[in-house]
């Protein structure tokens with residue numbers, strides 16, 4: 188049984204070309220880039236080239252990039268820098284649908300006495316710009332928002348948010364971990380102060396990330412130590428991984444047309460096929476969305492059971508974020524969008540990449556109906572090919588849910 192890997196928002200396969208450029212740095216090219224001798228000099232040159240390649244993908248200056256260990260560290264560095272450089276301000280704005288890297292910081296900030304506002308989204312997962320604008324006040328130190336949602340792929344209006352924040356004099360950070368490499372980004376034309384990314388989402392290895400810090404923005408390092416990264420992140424550079432990320436960025440830039448062409452077409456065909464299964468719906472705005480992601484709800488079945496059966500058939504998918512799976516709570520993203528409980532519980536995320544093929548889509552489309560049918564045959568809320576409930580979709584919040592009661 189060959190694996191069909193549709194979980195590329197969780198992590199991606201390291202590209203063989205990325206691995207190849209990394210290998211010399213585990214062998215002969217072991218110098219410390221800060222050393223004065225030739226062994227250090229050679230490595231420093233490779234580091235400079237990698238920084239240039241990543242800057243080209245982002246449309247920024249190479250010196251605006253600070254390497255980190257992952258997306259989570261980049262998010263933390265951005266939040267804590269914004270707060271430490273503006274100690275008089277005690278208000279942070281974010282959204283209800285962020286990744287745990289932001290949500291858990293927001294919870295911690297509240298405990299420290301900060302005021303945190305979480306802006307809501309509509310039924311399609313779209314940000315309410317008016318709510319965001321109304322939330323900004325003189326005490327606001329930071330607005331931090333996802334560029335693209337990891338569970339639904341829905342894209343926030345980052346250009347408008349950036350313009351609004353700049354006009355109101357507020358620092359704006361975006362968690363672009365899912366956006367980088369999947370959609371075109373040109374930081375020179377946007378009013379973004381900081382941007383987080385992670386290598387393992389774009390075919391580089393796990394353990395490397397970066398934070399874009401706009402020229403001129405006051406920055407307080409999260410990792411205090413040596414002079415590396417222009418004093419913005421102490422610690423000897425993770426050279427092999429930085430070089431790998433540079434190659435991955437170069438490949439991502441070359442493959443952007445394929446991402447928005449072949450990958451999007453495969454995702455759309457998969458989605459259309461799945462929607463033929465009764466009582467199935469796509470969650471999130473299907474227009475302003477990453478080209479590789481779909482979030483589908485199969486009502487009256489449990490998402491975790493679907494994943495188990497899919498995995499048994501060779502298909503890797505996930506229920507929302509890899510960081511929250513394992514909990515049987517429905518996704519906070521789908522709940523914030525007002526997706527009914529019965530549908531939120533049966534939701535799964537499928538995320539494709541250039542490594543996927545049309546043949547895999549065909550095979551998945553043959554596997555899904557069987558899995559869903561098998562599970563629905565066991566569901567007390569499904570009978571004779573249709574929902575066995577009088578009122579169809581139920582929302583637990585009204586207290587009358589036939590499933591919970």
Ligand SMILES: Cc1ncc(COP(=O)(O)O)c(C=O)c1O
Pocket residue numbers: 196197256257258259260262286288333335336337362364365385386387396509
């Ligand atoms: C939107 C988003 N932000 C942050 C992260 C964390 O990235 P990392 O795993 O590199 O820490 C992820 C990972 O899933 C993500 O999807």
